[in-house]
Amino acid sequence: MWPVPPDPGVALRMRTAHARARAALHSHPALGSAEAWGWNGRTLGMPVVTLSRPAWLRVASAPTDQIADTYWNGAIEAQDSLPPSIPRPQLWRWHDWSDPTWAYRSELYEYVADSTVAAPAVITAPPNLPAGWWRGVRAALEVIAAIRTTRVTIQPGFLAWAMPHYLGVPASDYATLPWTPAHGDFHFANLCAPNLRILDWEGWGHAPAGYDAAMLHSYSLLTPETADEVEREMAHLLTTPAGRYSELVVITELLHAAKQGTNPEIAAPLRRRAASILGRPTVAARGSG
Template sequence: MPAVWWSELHTALACVSAVRTDRTAVRQAYLDRAMPKYLAFLDGPVPTVPRRWSTAHGDLHWANLCGPELGILDWEGWGIAPAGYDAALLHAYSIGVPETAERVRREFFSVLDTEDGRFSELVVITELLQSAERGDGLELVAALRRRAEEVWQRMTADG
């Protein structure tokens, strides 16, 4: 996608994150239950409570994005999620195509390379590993587990 598309996506997500709502995209009870189960392979107890919540599209993956003019589809799941959730979700769904995943990481570095972003990556990885347990996205499992280990190492190194 051209630079203008990425710029418009950043603007759209910033606007969404500023919306106040009672809708929920990700529930704390889910994080408390699922993260310890699906991230048990990581060394140490994984936190389950985000520092910040913000409003998210909640289902930001490539099938819900249009181009070359930016369009964002499938809004029924929008609501409150851990801050950085949309960028983390787009990155996780890109992980099977390394060049695309790298582009997403570059574009959303200011989000993903933060405490909030790393936590959101673990949330999204949890969701996708649970989904793989039901047979969805099996081809991503190894890459998702590797990414979880990278993120976890960074989180524990940052203290």
């Protein structure tokens, strides 16, 4: 989630879309409900009340000529493919519509009473996690990694360009390491406590083994105490060659995002972490900027 609404024009368009979705799915805003915005206003969610029960209604939008199937259909395919042992809100119904410029998908979910561990993805203070919470995380990641799917979270072609560009290492050096299914956006703003629930399944699919643990660690680097805890609790995933590669992959992605203005405050610790893994300072390819 993002802590503030996007550009006023985007906010108005998405609030209008959310009102349309509420009417289509026979729901109304819950008393005192707060908005939860996605990146650049691409999504808007809030608690609602249906005819029979509380729910969460999320609306996603994309330009009609730029719909990426992986992210557009991820939640529906998760509902169809993921076993019930993975703790997550159930997707009950969805509704699509479009205009000449924008496509919209509204998704009505089971309401989760527990809050996310953090509001932003990048944490700046150690979270207070209950006993047994990490055990649930490890169990969930084990189940996720065994799912059968053809979905892909991160494209090898992007890594072939981006890893030399940002780290000065060829992705081909790691071509023999395994990939397994991953949640794909595994950070404390998508994880609930005290009862573990994993939110936002739009980008799940194959990624380097250990990818989710690596993402949780990378987003925690501004809070070294928490980064150390993640590394300790996820050691079985992060200390393997595949796990080290997954960290480099996540670091590459987040450095790319930082260069575009998303969470630039973690760029320096990401580079320090990459240097620690590689055993040398990161050196981007010539002309990469």
